[in-house]
Amino acid sequence: MPITVTNLTCVYGAGTPFETTALRDVSVTVENGSFVGILGRTGCGKSTLIQIMAGLLTPTAGTVMLDGQDIHARRYDRSILRRKVGIV
Numbered sequence: 676m677p678i679t680v681t682n683l684t685c686v687y688g689a690g691t692p693f694e695t696t697a698l699r700d701v702s703v704t705v706e707n708g709s710f711v712g713i714l715g716r717t718g719c720g721k722s723t724l725i726q727i728m729a730g731l732l733t734p735t736a737g738t739v740m741l742d743g744q745d746i747h748a749r750r751y752d753r754s755i756l757r758r759k760v761g762i763v
Contacts, residue, residue, distance in 0.1 A: 676742050676759055678705045678728060683737035685723050697723040701737070730756045 685698040697720045705711050705728075713721045726732040728739055730746050730753060739746045746756050 676707055678760070679738075679740040680704070680724075680728060681738050681740070683724070683727060683739070684735045685720070685727060685732065686735045689735065698727075698734075725762060729760050729762050 680701060680703045683698055683701040684696070687693075687695045687697055701720075701724060713724065715721050723732065727734050730739075733747055741756060741759065744751055746753075
């Protein structure tokens with residue numbers, strides 16, 4: 676059950692004077708059984724990335740795949756995600 680993030684972009688307030696790009700073209704794969712730490716300065720997008728990977732936020736562009744399925748697709752069963760992914 677690797678989680679694969681491909682070309683992920685997240686823009687808050689798109690089309691407004693307050694538009695802010697939190698993530699730009701991020702790609703990463705987290706393999707089965709691995710533990711990952713995400714480090715960076717305040718405001719660099721760490722929490723945004725984690726929330727998108729957990730299905731709590733929707734990206735502006737890009738995909739998050741779990742078991743070969745896009746977790747942000749309309750027909751994706753989120754209960755599957757809740758059983759397999761958690762945030763501490």
